Amino acid sequence: AQTVTQSQPEMSVQEAETVTLSCTYDTSESDYYLFWYKQPPSRQMILVIRQEAYKQQNATENRFSVNFQKAAKSFSLKISDSQLGDAAMYFCAIREWDMRFGAGTRLTVKP
Amino acid sequence: GAGVSQSPRYKVAKRGQDVALRCDPISGHVSLFWYQQALGQGPEFLTYFQNEAQLDKSGLPSDRFFAERPEGSVSTLKIQRTQQEDSAVYLCASSLVGDPEAFFGQGTRLTVV
Numbered sequence: 300a301q302t303v304t305q306s307q308p309e310m311s312v313q314e315a316e317t318v319t320l321s322c323t324y325d326t327s328e329s330d331y332y333l334f335w336y337k338q339p340p341s342r343q344m345i346l347v348i349r350q351e352a353y354k355q356q357n358a359t360e361n362r363f364s365v366n367f368q369k370a371a372k373s374f375s376l377k378i379s380d381s382q383l384g385d386a387a388m389y390f391c392a393i394r395e396w397d398m399r400f401g402a403g404t405r406l407t408v409k410p
Numbered sequence: 411g412a413g414v415s416q417s418p419r420y421k422v423a424k425r426g427q428d429v430a431l432r433c434d435p436i437s438g439h440v441s442l443f444w445y446q447q448a449l450g451q452g453p454e455f456l457t458y459f460q461n462e463a464q465l466d467k468s469g470l471p472s473d474r475f476f477a478e479r480p481e482g483s484v485s486t487l488k489i490q491r492t493q494q495e496d497s498a499v500y501l502c503a504s505s506l507v508g509d510p511e512a513f514f515g516q517g518t519r520l521t522v523v
Contacts, residue, residue, distance in 0.1 A: 300468070305452075320517045324459040332510040342499060343516035344453075390452055397466055398443060398503070402451060 301326040301393045305401035312381045313409050319366075320376045320404045322391030333367065334392040335376045337385075338403075347389070350374065383408050413513035416502050422521045423492045431487045431518045435504030442485050443512060445446075445501040451512055453501055459485060492522045 302325045312318035324333070333345040350358045350367050358365050362382075366375045378385055386408045391401040415434040424428050435442050441460055444455035446469075455469040461482035470477070474492075479485040488495055499519050505514040 303452075334511070336514075340516045342501075344503070346511055364445075387443065389470060394512070396457060398510075398512055399455055400452040 301328070301331070301399050303391050303393055303399055303401035305391055305404050307404045308402070309405045309407070311407045311409060312378070312385075313332070314381055314383060316381055317379045318381055318406065320378075320389050320400060320406070322374045322376070324372050324374060324391070324393045324394060326395060327333070328395050330395075332394045333365075333374045334394070334398075335363070335374075336337060336390045336392060336400075338388040338390060340387075340388075346391070348376065364389055378406075381408050383410060414502055414504055416500075416515035416518050418518060419516065420519050420521075422523060423436075425493060425522055426491050427522075428488065428490045429492055429520065431500050431501030431520070432506075433485045433487070433515060435485070435502070436513055437483075438506065439504035439513070440482075440507040441505040441512075442479060443503045444485070444487050445462065445503070446471075446500045447517070448500055449498075456487070456500075473485050489520075492520075494522050496520060497522045 304323045333350045337345045348360045362379045364377045388403045388408045390403045418434045434505045444456040447453045457477045458466040459479045474490045476488045499517040503514045505512045
């Protein structure tokens, strides 16, 4: 089964600055999807960004972008111009048939 | 409904009691997932349905855990003879066929006392 590793349990960023969250994964498939989800204290998982493995171009969504390195099985999330509302747990996930998650990174944004 | 709905939102069970957690996926969503999320941890995969077929139940931690989706829509996760280590948030998610994005419910927080 696929696995996801997030090596940063906690990260902190100053408001308006940029932060990068790391994620590595393992899979034996060549076709899969990668996601970053945000989970605020309300518990609702919210999709931040997705990447299809067959696409070489890195996905971007407004202030959020990824650095997808397929050969290295790396999928990091960059948050630019950080805002107080970005504070949450961030989970990296991979989907082949089912979906597996990493342990998460808690992001704190300092005013 | 507009989103994935889970009920109850909170459940307190006495050790040894049986519980049933319900998930109403988004209408038309073929795939359905259950996850267990301990405090401060990532969601741990429990089981996966495509329509009424349970394609993967490798994440169910013991034979006390049972999930069903008899008509391919609503799903129930049942935990028999609950134990303290079952205390967690149980998340349900669903997705359309051909779309890998999973939409999540707000979860059920189970506390076993």
